[in-house]
Amino acid sequence: MVLPRFAVIKDYLYQQIESGQWLPGAAVPSENQLAEQFSVSRMTARRALTELTQVGLLTRSQGAGTQVAEQLPTGALLEIRNIADEIAERGHQHRADVLALNEVLCPATIAQQLGLVPDTAVFFSRIRHLEVDRHGQATAIQLEERYVIKAIAPGYLEQDFSRQTPSAYLSAISPLSEADHWVEAVMPSAAVQDWLSLSAETPCLKLSRRTSSVRLGKVKKQQQIVNFAILYHPGDKYRLGGHLVTGV
Amino acid sequence: MVLPRFAVIKDYLYQQIESGQWLPGAAVPSENQLAEQFSVSRMTARRALTELTQVGLLTRSQGAGTQVAEQLPTGALLEIRNIADEIAERGHQHRADVLALNEVLCPATIAQQLGLVPDTAVFFSRIRHLEVDRHGQATAIQLEERYVIKAIAPGYLEQDFSRQTPSAYLSAISPLSEADHWVEAVMPSAAVQDWLSLSAETPCLKLSRRTSSVRLGKVKKQQQIVNFAILYHPGDKYRLGGHLVTGV
DNA sequence: AAGTGGTCTAGACCACTTG
DNA sequence: AAGTGGTCTAGACCACTTG
Numbered sequence: 214m215v216l217p218r219f220a221v222i223k224d225y226l227y228q229q230i231e232s233g234q235w236l237p238g239a240a241v242p243s244e245n246q247l248a249e250q251f252s253v254s255r256m257t258a259r260r261a262l263t264e265l266t267q268v269g270l271l272t273r274s275q276g277a278g279t280q281v282a283e284q285l286p287t288g289a290l291l292e293i294r295n296i297a298d299e300i301a302e303r304g305h306q307h308r309a310d311v312l313a314l315n316e317v318l319c320p321a322t323i324a325q326q327l328g329l330v331p332d333t334a335v336f337f338s339r340i341r342h343l344e345v346d347r348h349g350q351a352t353a354i355q356l357e358e359r360y361v362i363k364a365i366a367p368g369y370l371e372q373d374f375s376r377q378t379p380s381a382y383l384s385a386i387s388p389l390s391e392a393d394h395w396v397e398a399v400m401p402s403a404a405v406q407d408w409l410s411l412s413a414e415t416p417c418l419k420l421s422r423r424t425s426s427v428r429l430g431k432v433k434k435q436q437q438i439v440n441f442a443i444l445y446h447p448g449d450k451y452r453l454g455g456h457l458v459t460g461v
Numbered sequence: 462m463v464l465p466r467f468a469v470i471k472d473y474l475y476q477q478i479e480s481g482q483w484l485p486g487a488a489v490p491s492e493n494q495l496a497e498q499f500s501v502s503r504m505t506a507r508r509a510l511t512e513l514t515q516v517g518l519l520t521r522s523q524g525a526g527t528q529v530a531e532q533l534p535t536g537a538l539l540e541i542r543n544i545a546d547e548i549a550e551r552g553h554q555h556r557a558d559v560l561a562l563n564e565v566l567c568p569a570t571i572a573q574q575l576g577l578v579p580d581t582a583v584f585f586s587r588i589r590h591l592e593v594d595r596h597g598q599a600t601a602i603q604l605e606e607r608y609v610i611k612a613i614a615p616g617y618l619e620q621d622f623s624r625q626t627p628s629a630y631l632s633a634i635s636p637l638s639e640a641d642h643w644v645e646a647v648m649p650s651a652a653v654q655d656w657l658s659l660s661a662e663t664p665c666l667k668l669s670r671r672t673s674s675v676r677l678g679k680v681k682k683q684q685q686i687v688n689f690a691i692l693y694h695p696g697d698k699y700r701l702g703g704h705l706v707t708g709v
Numbered sequence: 710a711a712g713t714g715g716t717c718t719a720g721a722c723c724a725c726t727t728g
Numbered sequence: 729a730a731g732t733g734g735t736c737t738a739g740a741c742c743a744c745t746t747g
Contacts, residue, residue: 217715217716217717218716218717219716219717243731243732243733244732244733245731245732253717253718254717254718254719254720255718255719255720256717256718256719257716257717257718259733259734260716260717262733267515273732273733273734274725274726274732274733275724275725275726275732275733275734276724276725276726276727276731276732276733277725277726277727277732277733278726278727278731278732278733279732279733395700395701396644396666396700396701397666397696397699397700397701398646398647398664398665398666398667398694398696399646399664399696399697400662400664400696414648416646416647416648416664416665416696417646417664418644418645418646418666419646446646448645448646448647448648448664449647451645452643452644452645453643453644453645465734465735465736466735466736467735467736491712491713491714492713492714493712493713501736501737502736502737502738502739503737503738503739504736504737504738505735505736505737507714507715508735508736510714521713521714521715522713522714522744522745523713523714523715523743523744523745524712524713524714524743524744524745524746525713525714525744525745525746526712526713526714526745526746527713527714
């Protein structure tokens with residue numbers, strides 16, 4: 214197995230750091246030093262340094278040099294999957310019941326998230342997502358409540374969300390987006406219990422998400438809040454899973 | 462504001478995709494075509510393509526060309542922060558009470574996570590993390606139960622975990638690591654209620670994490686499971702927050 | 710056979726930080 | 729003033745996919 218030259222240098226740097234030979238904050242050889250040491254061009258040495266910087270192992274600054282990054286295991290990441298994909302991956306069927314799809318006056322708490330004044334008219338959808346197994350047994354695993362800025366998706370109320378999820382529809386409309394989200398453990402309200410067929414003692418995983426559409430300008434980034442969604446999951450039937458480098 | 466040439470090309474490609482002019486799966490101009498179109502060298506055009514590929518906007522394959530990536534908003538990410546950092550960021554004090562620090566015979570459920578046979582001896586720690594505000598008011602926000610492979614950290618039982626978190630200690634010992642984790646909503650057991658001073662009706666956010674130490678070999682990656690941790694958080698006093706591109 | 714992306718070179722000029 | 733990283737060029741050779 215022949216590694217490209219830049220990969221050989223990456224390996225070398227990686228080993229020095231992983232083994233603890235180079236501690237966080239330590240100076241790393243410069244592009245020119247590595248180029249000479251490995252008999253490659255500066256561009257090749259540079260590539261090794263750049264790629265390790267991109268994954269967070271090194272920090273670089275013009276004029277000052279390259280260092281081993283501080284505090285590698287700062288934060289781990291949890292992946293939030295699309296509910297329909299997740300179900301499909303388990304080889305099960307996804308079914309969506311549209312419980313509500315209308316225009317509402319935005320409650321104050323939601324208005325705050327959307328950057329609107331309370332009682333502004335917004336589109337609202339409430340959808341129950343069910344997982345149907347091979348025997349036809351259906352289990353409710355997510356209740357989705359979504360508030361959408363009207364101007365963003367004028368045709369929202371005309372969609373058939375039992376066929377395409379609101380998420381898929383909105384993605385198609387504003388392809389690239391940015392999201393803030395957070396997770397809490399809550400006891401379900403009587404209404405949520407009813408919609409998800411839960412007992413009063415089952416806690417829920419509540420995922421809140423605010424999405425913005427992003428447009429990269431020449432100078433600055435323009436953001437436009439698109440929607441706010443609250444996703445409830447039965448605590449005993451759903452997990453948010455993840456996998457990523459770093460974190461103990 | 463003068464953008465570097467590769468950034469101008471990135472902007473152009475980004476706009477084509479963001480505006481929907483180029484749909485997922487569509488062919489993107491080749492390196493040579495872009496080089497000519499923007500009057501730059503192939504390496505510069507290549508850089509624009511490479512960087513957009515790294516963030517997942519494009520897919521490339523040797524011989525076949527470059528395409529707009531399918532299913533951009535596939536999964537969002539949630540960041541899991543280190544509890545001590547999080548508290549410090551809010552300008553509060555972190556306090557850790559070591560409730561247990563000893564050697565135990567590994568319960569079957571934990572053994573399965575660690576890849577051990579049940580009843581193997583492992584190190585165990587149970588720590589209560591508290592947030593102390595400006596008025597000296599302390600609130601328990603995390604109960605950490607951790608099972609550590611003995612060979613990985615022989616000195617584990619001698620550490621003072623009220624001063625340095627187990628996470629920080631283990632990071633120092635095996636600098637680079639990889640983790641699987643998942644989040645659930647659960648009702649706390651009587652013991653957990655007691656340790657976190659919770660009422661019986663408060664649900665908990667339960668974060669489970671299995672960490673492996675990783676060594677990149679020339680040919681394959683070697684993994685070594687390091688520890689398994691369960692972190693309980695009061696549902697009404699704690700949120701897992703995140704922010705990242707993609708996802709509606 | 711022609712075109713694509715992947716690797717690599719030996720130069721260049723620049724902005725920046727450091728002694 | 730010397731060294732660093734950031735950008736860029738005009739070439740080269742290669743493995744690979746496609747008509």
